[in-house]
Amino acid sequence: MNDTTSPSSDLLQVDAPHRELLDQVLDKWSLHVLDELCGRPLRFNELRRTIPTIGQKSLTTTLRRLERNGMIERVVLQARPVAVEYRIAAVGNTLNELIDALLRWTTDNLPEVERARERFDAED
Amino acid sequence: MNDTTSPSSDLLQVDAPHRELLDQVLDKWSLHVLDELCGRPLRFNELRRTIPTIGQKSLTTTLRRLERNGMIERVVLQARPVAVEYRIAAVGNTLNELIDALLRWTTDNLPEVERARERFDAED
């Protein structure tokens, strides 16, 4: 009855919302932003400085999407000129250990990956 | 001495290879392909059928990159016409539990994420 040849793969089917969620949370910039905000709340331009290569357009897009998914909160502080702070939300914080695990994985396996790349690039 | 305000973030700096590796392994299609191959070896066209929405161009690109990073192995079987099998490699298999953890996370948190989206979309 149980298909042992197939992993949890069905969750990743393209029409499945699981897939969409991972795409919106693990993408290039989101992962980085979440990692920063898990450390402490940051303002818009603080984030820009922390992630120097992100454009403000991409940062805005990323923040809006993370906010929509409930991963972060946008807090308008009373100040002049406008001050906005972004903080990790409860759900977002549950990703913290997963992100750490991913970073640990890269640290542990990067040497072997680099050897693999050299082998591959030297072929034929 | 220790900066408690900053997480493991420095690993994600854009010039850092950790970042590049995650980008090449967690992207849209790679995650899906890895998940499939962690279950069992698959041939090129089997993968296409398992992931119906991927084009063969994207599949080829994804497989080459995963192979270059040592995550999967490309095995040419003796057969006519050509038969090629892709299997998870040792390093790639260390990602298995991480992928499962990510999928479990989506399952656990999707309901709350969807509520957050409704709240966000209803605003203003």
Add this chain to the structure above:
DNA sequence: CGGTATCCATTGCGATACTG
């Protein structure tokens, strides 16, 4: 400060055709 709007170059990706 924290954005939005616009333009433009680059890239991604599907569809199609062809090959060993």
Add this chain to the structure above:
DNA sequence: CAGTATCGCAATGGATACCG
């Protein structure tokens, strides 16, 4: 079967200018 090659459109992403 397992690709490669080419084309063309659509989406991304940077640069710049402007606004509350």
